[in-house]
Amino acid sequence: MPELPEIETIRRGLAPHLEGRRIVDVTLNRPDLRFPLPERFAARVTGAAIAPLGRRAKYLLVPLSTGETLVIHLGMSGRLLLLRPGLAEAPGRFHHDPGRLPQHDHVILALADGYRLVFNDPRRFGFMLLAPTQDLDAHPALAGLGVEPLGNGFSAGLLAARFAGRRMLVKAALLDQRIVAGLGNIYVCEALHRARIAPARPAHAIAAPEIDRLAAAIRDVLDAAIRAGGSTLRDYRHEDGSLGYFQHDFHVYDREGEACPTPGCSGRVARFVQAGRSTFHCPACQV
Structure with a gap:
């Protein structure tokens, strides 16, 4: 399972491509991952602008202009991949990723600049949540978490x-x-x-x-x-x-x-x- 450094690496890598961009379309290739996807998931995120990304423990946090935050957990085998503009005619061809199987692309977020963010998870142990940003710390997935080991509170x-x-x-x-x-x-x-x-x-x-x-x-x-x-x-x-x-x-x-x-x-x-x-x-x- 990806640990804190992997999620932080992903956050830093995605930030320049996602922050400030708008989600213009959502493709859901199945209704669930480890858990059912949030109700009206596509409608709730389509049109939303992405604020600066965050991380809590092993969760990637994607705040949206709608007042909700998309919480992503990769589970055992989940991956977030960016499909570059210009590859739209050949879906599934990812840079440096010849072994990826497109049948495991479960959620695809299309951005206004042509990039697509793909959640690929062969085992489907990962999941996505939507929660009000102002109440995020009280969400059951995050409420019981301890101190961040790289934060000021750790000593x-x-x-x-x-x-x-x-x-x-x-x-x-x-x-x-x-x-x-x-x-x-x-x-x-x-x-x-x-x-x-x-x-x-x-x-x-x-x-x-x-x-x-x-x-x-x-x-x-x-x-x-x-x-x-x-x-x-x-x-x-x-x-x-x-x-x-x-x-x-x-x-x-x-x-x-x-x-x-x-x-x-x-x-x-x-x-x-x-x-x-x-x-x-x-x-x-x-x-």
């Missing part, structure tokens, strides 16, 4: 307060979207490795100096991923079809059996299954 002190008294494992705590919003399996594994904290330790047992390292590591790994363009895993793509490349810089994720990259460490990356997800770590330097 070691806040993390310590959220961990206090929690017996759940530290990795599970970081994956809990009510504690920190937007973190997923990839970047939690990476941040814990950089902070030299074993993923199976109880959250309440993490000492203050370790939490300082962890908070800094979370920001660092997310910043690095966004600068590198996000992580391309399996069927994830950027908004223009191109690939991200931060996966080449992973320290532990998907590197089972390889030498730990921590200077002076002689350990090797190990993998175990935790709550149904693969956890990658170095048993030698993560304690």
Whole structure:
């Protein structure tokens, strides 16, 4: 599933092409994704101008001049792709995306300048919502989300307060979207490795100096991923079809059996299954 850096990368990539543009037509090739599309979806977004894009955790926010915001979640395999003007005569030909299957193009938004924004999702685990912009934070999908790890509200002190008294494992705590919003399996594994904290330790047992390292590591790994363009895993793509490349810089994720990259460490990356997800770590330097 695309995590915070992937959604932020998409937001930044789409912003120059969407912001200030008007939606002139909507094609719905099915009535539902993971959930049914909003009632009167096409009528509610057609004619709307797009305001500056936002992001909350793993959700892309597309505010509209109608007073509603289009909330997009990509799920496991969803992609947002821009079809360039001039390719209208050959629908399905996306730049840098030869493997795309047009039968999975479920929602297409045509813009006034000729671009088309396509939501393509083979597995249909993604979804789209429409909610009043002024009440967005109260929407059930967003209301329970925790602090943004790249926002001003995130700090070691806040993390310590959220961990206090929690017996759940530290990795599970970081994956809990009510504690920190937007973190997923990839970047939690990476941040814990950089902070030299074993993923199976109880959250309440993490000492203050370790939490300082962890908070800094979370920001660092997310910043690095966004600068590198996000992580391309399996069927994830950027908004223009191109690939991200931060996966080449992973320290532990998907590197089972390889030498730990921590200077002076002689350990090797190990993998175990935790709550149904693969956890990658170095048993030698993560304690």
